Amino acid sequence: MKEPIRIDLLEKYIKGDCTEAEIALIKQWYLSFEHEDDHVSALSSAEEKELEERMYFSIVNNLDLADAYVDAEKPAKVISFRKWYAVAAAAVVVLALSAIALIYTQKTNTQQLAVAPVSDVHLFNVTNSTPHIYKVTLPDSSSVWLHPSAKISYPNVFAANSRQVSISGECFFEVTKNPKRPFIISSRSIITKVWGTSFLVRDDEQSNMADVSVLTGKVSVSMKPSGNNSEISTKLTKDEVMIYPHQKAVYLNNEHSLTAEQVEATSAVKQYRRLHLVFENKQLRNIIPVLDSAFNVDIRVSSEKLNHYILNADFEGFNLPDVLDAMKKSLNVDYTIANNHIELK
Numbered sequence: 001m002k003e004p005i006r007i008d009l010l011e012k013y014i015k016g017d018c019t020e021a022e023i024a025l026i027k028q029w030y031l032s033f034e035h036e037d038d039h040v041s042a043l044s045s046a047e048e049k050e051l052e053e054r055m056y057f058s059i060v061n062n063l064d065l066a067d068a069y070v071d072a073e074k075p076a077k078v079i080s081f082r083k084w085y086a087v088a089a090a091a092v093v094v095l096a097l098s099a100i101a102l103i104y105t106q107k108t109n110t111q112q113l114a115v116a117p118v119s120d121v122h123l124f125n126v127t128n129s130t131p132h133i134y135k136v137t138l139p140d141s142s143s144v145w146l147h148p149s150a151k152i153s154y155p156n157v158f159a160a161n162s163r164q165v166s167i168s169g170e171c172f173f174e175v176t177k178n179p180k181r182p183f184i185i186s187s188r189s190i191i192t193k194v195w196g197t198s199f200l201v202r203d204d205e206q207s208n209m210a211d212v213s214v215l216t217g218k219v220s221v222s223m224k225p226s227g228n229n230s231e232i233s234t235k236l237t238k239d240e241v242m243i244y245p246h247q248k249a250v251y252l253n254n255e256h257s258l259t260a261e262q263v264e265a266t267s268a269v270k271q272y273r274r275l276h277l278v279f280e281n282k283q284l285r286n287i288i289p290v291l292d293s294a295f296n297v298d299i300r301v302s303s304e305k306l307n308h309y310i311l312n313a314d315f316e317g318f319n320l321p322d323v324l325d326a327m328k329k330s331l332n333v334d335y336t337i338a339n340n341h342i343e344l345k
Contacts, residue, residue: 005026009026121155121157122155124154126146126152128148128150129148129149131336131337132324132325132328132336133147133321135321136152139154139155139156139157139158140163144167148337149204150171151168161234162182162183163182164183164184164185165185167185170202171201171202173197174198182194182195182234186232187224189253190210190221190224191225191232192221193220193234194219195218197217197219198215198216199214200269208252208253209251209253210251211248211249214243214245214247214269220242220243246262248263271296271320271321271340273295274318276318277290277294277315279312279313281312284301284307284308284344291320291323296340297341297342298340301345302343313326
């Protein structure tokens with residue numbers, strides 16, 4: 001195994017502060033994995049996929065950070081969020097780069113996208129099998145938050161004329177604007193085209209209904225054409241329904257109908273509003289009502305002891321999943337989420 005590179009050097013590289021010599025050192029370290037035995041080449045495609053997904057989730061959910069750990073027997077926990085965040089960011093960099101090096105040395109024969117005539121395009125399939133909300137960053141820097149059981153498939157390189165992904169379940173998107181390359185989401189029943197925005201898509205096999213709710217910007221929604229080989233137009237067509245903030249497109253499967261309606265921001269959408277929340281040595285019992293009101297959710301604790309945990313944090317530009325993830329790591333608490341009901345434990 002190669003000797004790990006210094007974390008502070010990786011942080012400098014991300015910030016763009018490295019010298020030419022330091023950049024060369026990092027690239028040399030990364031490329032050194034190319035000819036190493038990866039120990040996984042003999043795995044089947046199914047086993048490789050399972051390993052890849054486990055690596056994704058272990059990076060996010062199993063970080064063992066000494067600075068974030070506090071003895072659970074103590075009556076209260078006081079954690080500096082900013083200190084934890086810096087340590088966690090550095091740890092994620094090391095783990096993520098190691099994971100990427102391992103995955104890409106496999107050179108597996110994965111499914112090629114029909115929309116991109118590039119020989120080395122690979123399809124990533126991510127399933128959120130945890131009880132948490134899981135964030136995926138796409139090749140164009142767009143972000144997707146997968147709710148429990150949600151799935152997304154996307155290429156490692158988007159096509160020149162469009163950015164196409166497919167999903168199942170409940171996913172919230174923050175899409176990077178690029179008018180020359182429209183962002184298109186295919187789900188079971190509907191096609192959603194994005195014009196630079198943030199929005200929620202819910203469409204899965206267990207429901208008779210699919211819907212799209214907009215937080216910012218605008219999207220267009222159309223019924224999915226029949227046939228797997230039907231080509232999706234990258235242009236706005238007459239059959240599409242355009243929706244804006246405080247609007248929702250609803251598709252009913254049994255009626256095969258698509259309509260737009262005016263709505264107040266739902267709790268599912270409010271969870272993704274980016275707010276600035278500051279807590280200075282506040283007990284969790286005092287923090288929960290603030291989060292409930294800000295994100296329109298119902299947060300409960302599994303034991304009274306959790307109410308006495310103390311948090312010192314500046315959540316600037318955070319949405320609810322960001323806050324929950326920060327609390328999970330800094331207070332060493334876990335959570336489960338179902339709709340707008342959240343339990344801390």
